[in-house]
Structure formats: structure tokens, C-alpha cells
Amino acid sequence: MIVNRWTGVEVKALRMAALRMTQDEFAAQVGYEPPTIRKWEKATASRPVRGKSAQDLDSELARLNDQQAQRFRAAVADDSLTMGAPHIAREVEGDEVKRREFGVLLGTAIVLPAVNSAPFPSRIGIADAQRLAANVEDIAQREQIVGGTALVQTAVDELERAKAVLETCAFEEQAGKAFMRAAGELATIAGWLAYDSEMHPLARRCYADAFALANQAGDEELTVHVCLNAAHQATTLSRSGQANPHRALGLIGRAQDLSRGRPPGRVHALMAIREAQAYGVLGDRTGFGKAVATAWRELDFAFEHESSGECPRWLQFVTTTEIRCHEARGIGDLGDLAKAATLSAGLALEQAGARNAANYRAGWAAALANVGDIEGAADQGLSVITDLEREISSTRTLKLLAPVRDALQGYSDEFRQRFDELERRGTTV
Structure with a gap:
């Protein structure tokens, strides 16, 4: 379970519903003063809790047990559904990127509570495992198009539900192992989406779940x-x-x-x-x-x-493009920056999907920046920025462009401004 943006709604849900603490008790637990907690609880979508404060809230959220996590989700869902879509819309301005953000937020408000509140089956059958496997396949295919940041919340919430089903439902060995296998694949793709979103502690937790489920399924x-x-x-x-x-x-x-x-x-x-x-x-x-x-x-x-x-x-x-990309990155790690840039330029991007192609081009732009090809780095970097603004949501890809931003300091204000805006937004989600 993750929170993409900490507003007063989420902070209060964590303190009051999940932990059932007073402001003073919560302040002592997270290591801040009570006035800071009161400030957090007034945060809005346009001015959320940021930086280390948000990271500390993430840590508290990760420590919740299953019952506390259910109370947290219910409190957030009740608040979202009570205020409705107009509450979300008021936080969104009219440009294309923010309209897409509104679409993601609206989808989260409507879809995820329904997923979490759907009744569990009393017994797991093969059909349940097949449905879960189909959902995993759908998430994986969408990730290849839009990147991980837009999908990680959905995957993690569905993983929690799958784990709860395994804990509470009866099953025969064949159906149970099939469901565990599908849940393990879900945990694996959720870990990858978290990694793509630079949420590394979450990725590690998902991979730990995946290892456990693979072991239980004997896969x-x-x-x-x-x-x-x-x-x-x-x-x-x-x-x-x-x-x-x-x-x-x-x-x-x-x-x-x-x-x-x-x-x-x-x-x-x-x-x-x-x-x-x-x-x-x-x-x-x-x-x-x-x-x-x-x-x-x-x-x-x-x-x-x-x-x-x-x-x-x-x-x-x-593919050859994937192998070549990592060969170029490794050569750069070994210090041969010119050769890394040359290998990156030779990537056959037509072999790759939209998300992977953007990632490869970001690596190429960074390699060009490292050898001082400012104009080439700017051209490639801006093309990736455009993709991140329009259709792809990957914090990892944006991070690959950090050397380009540094190299273009004082050369391209446009790149710096657009990069910083995406970084502020967390690549739109």
C-alpha cells in the first residue's frame, strides 16, 4: 500500500483511523512536534506534504498491520467518495498533463475502493487463479505502454487483496498453487512498477512477497x-x-x-x-x-x-536492443564514456515498446551529456521529456535524464523547467 501524495485526508486517516492516536501521541511516534502534525493535516492536493516529512509518513504507513491498513484504506475511500469527483477536479488545472492526472486520480477514487471492498470467495478455484493471472497480464501489457508510476497503486492494492484471499479462503492443492503462482507474478510486477517509480523500499517488500509465494507454489x-x-x-x-x-x-x-x-x-x-x-x-x-x-x-x-x-x-x-543498452551502460560505468555514447546511438529503438524506447533514449541522452555533446543531449532529452509529459509515467526514466539537466544548466532553460516540473509532479502521478 502506498500514498502518491500526502494531503490532510491521508494524514488524518493514518493518525486517527489506522493508529487511533492523538496528535501528541502521533507526533511522538514519528519524531515531530504537534504543530507540525497540525500543519500536515491541513495539507491540500496542490500543497501536499513533501520531502523527508512525506518519507517519514511513508515509513509509518509501511509499518501498519493488516487491520490498521484496512482502516486506513476505508477512511481514505470514505473521504474521497463523500467529497466526490468535483473535489478532485477543483485541484486540477486545464493543461493536458493535469487533465491526465485528474483521470488517474478519479480512477483511483472510484475503482480502488471497489476492488478492496469486493467480497472474498469462500473457496479458491482454478477460475479465480485464471482471473488473477489475466489481471496480471493486463497490468504488464499496460506497463509497457505507460510506465510504472501510473499503475503501481493498482498493482499493490490488488496484491494485498490476493494475499488476504490466500489467508482467509479454503482451496485444494492444485487451485491453491495456481493462485499462489498468479499472486507471485502480481507481486513481481508490483515490485517492478515500484522500482520504475523509484519506490525502492516498496519494491523490496513486493519482491519478498514474490519469493515467498514462489516458494509456496513450488515455482x-x-x-x-x-x-x-x-x-x-x-x-x-x-x-x-x-x-x-x-x-x-x-x-x-x-x-x-x-x-x-x-x-x-x-x-x-x-x-x-x-x-x-x-x-x-x-x-x-x-x-x-x-x-x-x-x-x-x-x-x-x-x-x-x-x-x-x-x-x-x-x-x-x-532483444539485441536490450542487451546493447545494458552493455553501453556497463561500459560507461567502467569509464569509457565515448564508447558508451557510440553504442547508445546504435540502438534499434523500433524493436522496443513505447516505455522501453523512452528509457533507451534517456540513457543515450545521458551518455551524450557525459561526453559533452550538449546539442545532441538536448535533442534526445527533450524528446524523452515530451513522452513523459504526454503518455509515459516513469520516475526511473526521468532520473536517467538528471545528467542531461546538469549538462544543460545555462544552455537550455526549457529542458530544465520541464524536467523540474515533471520531477515536482513525480512524472504526473
């Missing part, structure tokens, strides 16, 4: 999927000192152990390029070179032995 392929997603997050965070790349290598090693004996396919190429990423951050040129060579060899095998339609959905994005 080794799902475990491999979670390992590779969690490894990717660990490597990304390692670049800013927030994680250890050896953690990523450990997860990849587990995936490799579970995949031994599997026929040639994209999963082997993905494991190798994830390994190369970690070695790049570590500065291990030998390890990086061997892993990249393995990735290309395994991808060639995959093209010969596995059509894209035969492999699982989560591996269909493993």
Missing part, C-alpha cells in the same frame, strides 16, 4: 524471475551507494543454479547481462567482458531455438 521459474528483477534493482541502487553489487551477483547466482539444464533461451541471456551490469559497477573489466560475451552468445542461441512467442511474457523484451 522455480517464478523464483528466477524475481531474482533477476531484484538483482537489477540492487545494481541500479549500487550506482548511488544504496546497495551492494555483490547482492545482485548472489541473486543472479541463485537464478543460474535454478536454470541449469534448461534449453537455450532468453533467460540465459538475461542472466548474463544482469551479471555484466553488476561487474560494471564493481569495475571488474574481465568479469564484465566475459558476461557480455555470454549474453550475446546466449541470445544468438535463443534466436535459433526459441521464438519470442514461445518464451514467457517477462522474457519477450530480451
Whole structure:
């Protein structure tokens, strides 16, 4: 469960409904003075709680037990439905980006309470597992078009409901394992959406759920999927000192152990390029070179032995463009910025979906900025900014453009202003 924007509604729901505390008690728990709590409870959608204060509220929300979380959701939903859509609309101005934000908010107010309040079945059947799997597939397909930030709340709320169903409903072994498998895939995609939204503690919690569900279902392929997603997050965070790349290598090693004996396919190429990423951050040129060579060899095998339609959905994005993108990023991590920029320029973007193409172009723009090609970085960066404003919602993609913003300081006020506006909005959601 997450809150995209902390207003007085959410703060009061957390304090009064979930925790049932006075303002003084709540202030002591979160480490602030009572006047600060009163200020938070007056926050509006146009002037929400921000920065460290919002992060501390996120932490309190994450500590809620299931019963407290249900009270919180009910209080927020009651407030939204009581005030209705006009309350939301008044906070929205008339430009295109804000109209889209209104659409997301309105959808959240109407749809999510209905999902959370729908009655649970008394018994889980195969049909329930199939419906959940279909919902996961829909979320995954939409993510490839619009990015993670617009979908993460929906996925996390549905995951909570799936976990509650497993806790409270009866099932036979076959149906139960099928439902656990679908719930594990949901936890995995929810973790990816949280990662794409730069919500890393939430992503880790979702991946922990995914590991547990994969273990309960006895699904080794799902475990491999979670390992590779969690490894990717660990490597990304390692670049800013927030994680250890050896953690990523450990997860990849587990995936490799579970995949031994599997026929040639994209999963082997993905494991190798994830390994190369970690070695790049570590500065291990030998390890990086061997892993990249393995990735290309395994991808060639995959093209010969596995059509894209035969492999699982989560591996269909493993293409020459994906491998080349991560090779370029790793070469940049090793310090060869010019070569990284050259490799980025050669990406076949027509192979990628809208979200991935924007991400690749953002990496290219950053590589150009790193070698001092200001004009090229501006052109590519502005094209990505336009996509983020119009159709794609990915905080991760925006963050990739941070070197471009720094390089264009004093050169392009337009890029800086549009970047800062997206950053302020959290890429529209």
C-alpha cells in the first residue's frame, strides 16, 4: 500500500483511523512536534506534504498491520467518495498533463475502493487463479505502454487483496498453487512498477512477497524471475551507494543454479547481462567482458531455438536492443564514456515498446551529456521529456535524464523547467 501524495485526508486517516492516536501521541511516534502534525493535516492536493516529512509518513504507513491498513484504506475511500469527483477536479488545472492526472486520480477514487471492498470467495478455484493471472497480464501489457508510476497503486492494492484471499479462503492443492503462482507474478510486477517509480523500499517488500509465494507454489521459474528483477534493482541502487553489487551477483547466482539444464533461451541471456551490469559497477573489466560475451552468445542461441512467442511474457523484451543498452551502460560505468555514447546511438529503438524506447533514449541522452555533446543531449532529452509529459509515467526514466539537466544548466532553460516540473509532479502521478 502506498500514498502518491500526502494531503490532510491521508494524514488524518493514518493518525486517527489506522493508529487511533492523538496528535501528541502521533507526533511522538514519528519524531515531530504537534504543530507540525497540525500543519500536515491541513495539507491540500496542490500543497501536499513533501520531502523527508512525506518519507517519514511513508515509513509509518509501511509499518501498519493488516487491520490498521484496512482502516486506513476505508477512511481514505470514505473521504474521497463523500467529497466526490468535483473535489478532485477543483485541484486540477486545464493543461493536458493535469487533465491526465485528474483521470488517474478519479480512477483511483472510484475503482480502488471497489476492488478492496469486493467480497472474498469462500473457496479458491482454478477460475479465480485464471482471473488473477489475466489481471496480471493486463497490468504488464499496460506497463509497457505507460510506465510504472501510473499503475503501481493498482498493482499493490490488488496484491494485498490476493494475499488476504490466500489467508482467509479454503482451496485444494492444485487451485491453491495456481493462485499462489498468479499472486507471485502480481507481486513481481508490483515490485517492478515500484522500482520504475523509484519506490525502492516498496519494491523490496513486493519482491519478498514474490519469493515467498514462489516458494509456496513450488515455482522455480517464478523464483528466477524475481531474482533477476531484484538483482537489477540492487545494481541500479549500487550506482548511488544504496546497495551492494555483490547482492545482485548472489541473486543472479541463485537464478543460474535454478536454470541449469534448461534449453537455450532468453533467460540465459538475461542472466548474463544482469551479471555484466553488476561487474560494471564493481569495475571488474574481465568479469564484465566475459558476461557480455555470454549474453550475446546466449541470445544468438535463443534466436535459433526459441521464438519470442514461445518464451514467457517477462522474457519477450530480451532483444539485441536490450542487451546493447545494458552493455553501453556497463561500459560507461567502467569509464569509457565515448564508447558508451557510440553504442547508445546504435540502438534499434523500433524493436522496443513505447516505455522501453523512452528509457533507451534517456540513457543515450545521458551518455551524450557525459561526453559533452550538449546539442545532441538536448535533442534526445527533450524528446524523452515530451513522452513523459504526454503518455509515459516513469520516475526511473526521468532520473536517467538528471545528467542531461546538469549538462544543460545555462544552455537550455526549457529542458530544465520541464524536467523540474515533471520531477515536482513525480512524472504526473
